[in-house]
Amino acid sequence: MSIPTSFIDQLLDQTDIVDVIGRRIPLNKKGSNFWCQCPFHDDSNPSMAVNQDKQFFYCFVCQESGNAIHFLRQYENLEFVDAIETLASSAGMTVPYENNRLDKSKPSGLVEKAVRFYQANLNETIAPKAIQYLKERKITGPTAKKFNIGYAQDKWDGLFNHLEAEASAKELNESGLFSKKDNRFYDRFRGRVIFPIRNIKGDFIAMGGRIIDEGEPKYLNSPETSFFNKSNELFGLYEVKESERNIASLIVVEGYMDVIGLYEHGIKNAVATLGTAVTPNHVSKIMRYTNKIFFAFDGDLAGGKAAWKAVENTFPIIREDINIYFVFFDPGHDPDSYINEHGLEGFQKLLDESISLSSYFLSKVKEYNLETLEGRAQAAAFAIPVVNKINNSVIKEIYASEVSKLCGMDVKTMDVPTSASIRQDLNHNVKSNSNMPVRVKAVINIFSALLAFPAIAKDSIFDQLKNNPKLEFLFIILDLYKQTPDIKPSRVIESLESDQIKGYFSEAVVAGLELSEKNAIKLVVDCVDILLKNQKDREQILKDKYNVRSISPVERRDLQQIILKKQEITDDDRNWLEKLSSKQD
Numbered sequence: 001m002s003i004p005t006s007f008i009d010q011l012l013d014q015t016d017i018v019d020v021i022g023r024r025i026p027l028n029k030k031g032s033n034f035w036c037q038c039p040f041h042d043d044s045n046p047s048m049a050v051n052q053d054k055q056f057f058y059c060f061v062c063q064e065s066g067n068a069i070h071f072l073r074q075y076e077n078l079e080f081v082d083a084i085e086t087l088a089s090s091a092g093m094t095v096p097y098e099n100n101r102l103d104k105s106k107p108s109g110l111v112e113k114a115v116r117f118y119q120a121n122l123n124e125t126i127a128p129k130a131i132q133y134l135k136e137r138k139i140t141g142p143t144a145k146k147f148n149i150g151y152a153q154d155k156w157d158g159l160f161n162h163l164e165a166e167a168s169a170k171e172l173n174e175s176g177l178f179s180k181k182d183n184r185f186y187d188r189f190r191g192r193v194i195f196p197i198r199n200i201k202g203d204f205i206a207m208g209g210r211i212i213d214e215g216e217p218k219y220l221n222s223p224e225t226s227f228f229n230k231s232n233e234l235f236g237l238y239e240v241k242e243s244e245r246n247i248a249s250l251i252v253v254e255g256y257m258d259v260i261g262l263y264e265h266g267i268k269n270a271v272a273t274l275g276t277a278v279t280p281n282h283v284s285k286i287m288r289y290t291n292k293i294f295f296a297f298d299g300d301l302a303g304g305k306a307a308w309k310a311v312e313n314t315f316p317i318i319r320e321d322i323n324i325y326f327v328f329f330d331p332g333h334d335p336d337s338y339i340n341e342h343g344l345e346g347f348q349k350l351l352d353e354s355i356s357l358s359s360y361f362l363s364k365v366k367e368y369n370l371e372t373l374e375g376r377a378q379a380a381a382f383a384i385p386v387v388n389k390i391n392n393s394v395i396k397e398i399y400a401s402e403v404s405k406l407c408g409m410d411v412k413t414m415d416v417p418t419s420a421s422i423r424q425d426l427n428h429n430v431k432s433n434s435n436m437p438v439r440v441k442a443v444i445n446i447f448s449a450l451l452a453f454p455a456i457a458k459d460s461i462f463d464q465l466k467n468n469p470k471l472e473f474l475f476i477i478l479d480l481y482k483q484t485p486d487i488k489p490s491r492v493i494e495s496l497e498s499d500q501i502k503g504y505f506s507e508a509v510v511a512g513l514e515l516s517e518k519n520a521i522k523l524v525v526d527c528v529d530i531l532l533k534n535q536k537d538r539e540q541i542l543k544d545k546y547n548v549r550s551i552s553p554v555e556r557r558d559l560q561q562i563i564l565k566k567q568e569i570t571d572d573d574r575n576w577l578e579k580l581s582s583k584q585d
């Protein structure tokens with residue numbers, strides 16, 4: 001599915017990049033920009049400028065740049081659509097998807113047909129054992145209906161026969177519902193209770209199946225398809241969203257039976273990962289809908305590992321306004337079995353007694369023998385890399401200070417930058433461009449003038465530079481401003497190929513030069529002069545090279561071009577052209 005450009009523009013208009021970045025990394029205002037430590041390279045200075053006026057960020061070191069969408073995609077490692085969803089959710093807007101049949105990320109509708117087929121199978125006549133199984137798990141009819149639970153008969157072609165007439169081989173193949181052998185399709189799910197998986201928009205995109213009789217594997221999921229990426233999806237999230245507009249909290253569990261079991265007992269805000277550890281994508285998605293998260297993993301070794309993985313994947317994107325808690329079960333218990341044994345109240349009590357992310361993390365540090373110097377060193381060696389994953393420098397400072405107390409070491413010796421040191425660095429971080437080549441400065445200044453007065457793009461002064469192949473990028477940008485004078489800087493960047501030019505343009509954006517129109521025009525005139533002189537210099541340098549016979553074929557062509565594109569060609573120029581074309585040795 002696709003999202004209309006008009007919506008993306010509207011979304012960017014209603015979003016402030018300073019909020020988006022500031023919620024994740026502390027920003028400090030200095031001059032016309034906000035500054036922060038760049039999360040995209042190992043930054044010890046605030047190297048990233050965020051320009052509110054132009055809604056644009058730029059890192060002077062790694063040159064990462066762009067708008068709020070680009071920042072989110074990079075920072076939370078999101079697909080484009082997910083970044084849009086995140087921004088839309090904080091702006092209180094709903095993303096209008098356009099149906100585009102050719103779009104590969106749109107489920108074909110086949111999965112939904114399969115869900116309905118399997119659902120119809122779930123009755124006493126066809127599936128007595130499945131009904132029996134659900135009864136044993138204390139799943140009632142309304143809950144089975146809410147989650148669209150179904151049953152796949154133990155046949156190789158039940159679903160295939162049902163869908164064959166209405167889908168092409170390609171669709172069948174891409175649906176994830178069949179396996180293929182010797183050019184024939186076979187039902188992937190056989191003899192299983194079916195738990196359909198929906199994406200956040202409610203489309204059925206995949207399914208999980210629990211075997212009824214003996215057999216392996218006990219749980220089987222759809223394979224990844226163009227519309228199902230399991231490290232991105234959460235079972236039950238759509239169902240929570242469907243019944244709760246403002247989600248107070250979400251409980252993350254390991255399996256779909258946990259989600260359904262909790263729902264049956266009245267806990268209607270659980271979601272499950274699909275056979276994977278909690279990924280940063282999951283965390284980012286959950287944070288989009290709530291600011292209170294409980295991780296409730298099984299009371300076994302794997303559950304403990306899953307909890308720690310959740311810590312590691314939460315740290316990079318943690319924010320001050322997000323509260324995270326961990327619930328631990330006795331060995332042998334999972335959320336479903338616990339609530340079956342202790343009921344809603346018992347489970348609620350467990351949530352009340354859950355421990356916070358910071359306490360959980362510090363309890364891990366305390367597992368080392370902090371009585372001995374060796375133990376404290378080991379604890380520090382364990383904790384520092386984890387703390388360093390935190391991008392939010394305020395939170396990082398708090399964690400670092402707690403760890404230093406426990407390990408009896410000074411924060412400074414632990415190589416964890418704190419916001420105090422960031423503030424210090426800010427004072428000498430203003431980018432100095434005094435040693436930049438003059439023609440680079442000229443290019444950046446032309447960009448600055450264009451950003452301030454886009455109408456300058458129409459000025460004929462630039463025509464003089466047309467014969468310089470090295471300045472092609474300038475004309476691409478001029479054309480963009482001629483066509484769309486109010487074009488957003490991030491759109492201009494998208495149209496450029498060279499990272500270097502993108503960097504120059506970004507510098508001009510964050511430089512945010514305040515120019516009067518008169519000064520902007522004067523600046524352009526001066527800079528065009530510099531570039532022209534530079535071109536004349538280039539011509540002379542190439543001619544000198546030619547005279548000592550050290551000219552390369554590329555340089556030869558370059559020189560030919562420079563001469564050919566002159567507005568007036570002199571006799572001397574003609575001589576040169578002759579020389580250059582005759583001596584093709």
Ligand SMILES: [Zn+2]
Pocket residue numbers: 038039040041043047059060061062063064
């Ligand atoms: Zn950077």
